[in-house]
Amino acid sequence: SAVISQKPSRDICQRGTSLTIQCQVDSQVTMMFWYRQQPGQSLTLIATANQGSEATYESGFVIDKFPISRPNLTFSTLTVSNMSPEDSSIYLCSVDSPWGGVEETQYFGPGTRLLVL
Amino acid sequence: GEDVEQSLFLSVREGDSSVINCTYTDSSSTYLYWYKQEPGAGLQLLTYIFSNMDMKQDQRLTVLLNKKDKHLSLRIADTQTGDSAIYFCAEFLDTGRRALTFGSGTRLQVQP
Numbered sequence: 001s002a003v004i005s006q007k008p009s010r011d012i013c014q015r016g017t018s019l020t021i022q023c024q025v026d027s028q029v030t031m032m033f034w035y036r037q038q039p040g041q042s043l044t045l046i047a048t049a050n051q052g053s054e055a056t057y058e059s060g061f062v063i064d065k066f067p068i069s070r071p072n073l074t075f076s077t078l079t080v081s082n083m084s085p086e087d088s089s090i091y092l093c094s095v096d097s098p099w100g101g102v103e104e105t106q107y108f109g110p111g112t113r114l115l116v117l
Numbered sequence: 118g119e120d121v122e123q124s125l126f127l128s129v130r131e132g133d134s135s136v137i138n139c140t141y142t143d144s145s146s147t148y149l150y151w152y153k154q155e156p157g158a159g160l161q162l163l164t165y166i167f168s169n170m171d172m173k174q175d176q177r178l179t180v181l182l183n184k185k186d187k188h189l190s191l192r193i194a195d196t197q198t199g200d201s202a203i204y205f206c207a208e209f210l211d212t213g214r215r216a217l218t219f220g221s222g223t224r225l226q227v228q229p
Contacts, residue, residue, distance in 0.1 A: 001162075031215055033216050041221075042205065042219045042220060042221045042222050043160075043205070043217075043219045045216045045217075048215065048216055092159060092160065094216075094217075096215060105148075105150075105162060105165060106150070106162070106209075106217055107162060108152070108159045108160040108161075108162075109159055110158060110159040111158075111159040113157075
């Protein structure tokens with residue numbers, strides 16, 4: 001399995017500002033994913049991040065609003081830009097099986113709880 | 118298209134069995150997962166089943182897969198108050214996208 005940490009665990013931000021969320025994995029992984037979970041809702045994929053290439057965004061999400069970095073095989077960041085109250089959500093980082101794994105399992109970080117005032 | 122559906126709420130008494138159901142529409146699902154989310158926490162992978170299996174048991178958890186009806190269930194034996202959480206089913210499609218599609222989640226309430 002993979003152990004995933006996220007920073008910050010929670011934050012309260014003012015509208016119009018930006019927040020960068022960090023995701024760190026304890027082993028090298030091929031693919032990292034960023035999901036959003038709005039209050040009382042299920043998870044929605046924002047984008048997939050591979051090292052050395054641009055992130056792939058899902059419909060309804062754009063790079064200008066959610067820029068993503070993936071500088072190496074154990075780390076990624078998601079920035080929520082020009083925030084509005086509608087961005088208040090839990091943002092979760094996920095990874096696929098660490099190298100050497102044989103099953104298609106995906107593991108999640110603890111999430112970053114964001115409240116935008 | 119991808120669509121995963123779950124009932125929203127289930128209430129059981131401590132010691133009883135819980136059965137949480139999930140339906141999916143895409144027959145090309147290769148793996149199906151159950152995740153648990155406790156209040157204020159992230160998602161914990163509970164168990165998963167490969168699409169060529171019809172049952173998987175892991176301690177108190179039993180997963181049943183009916184591919185014909187595209188129906189997945191999670192049975193928790195001897196349900197405890199610590200099992201109170203939201204349970205999400207999710208499917209993985211081997212289409213290159215590699216992300217998961219989640220159901221809406223079922224809130225399980227265990228009454229003492």
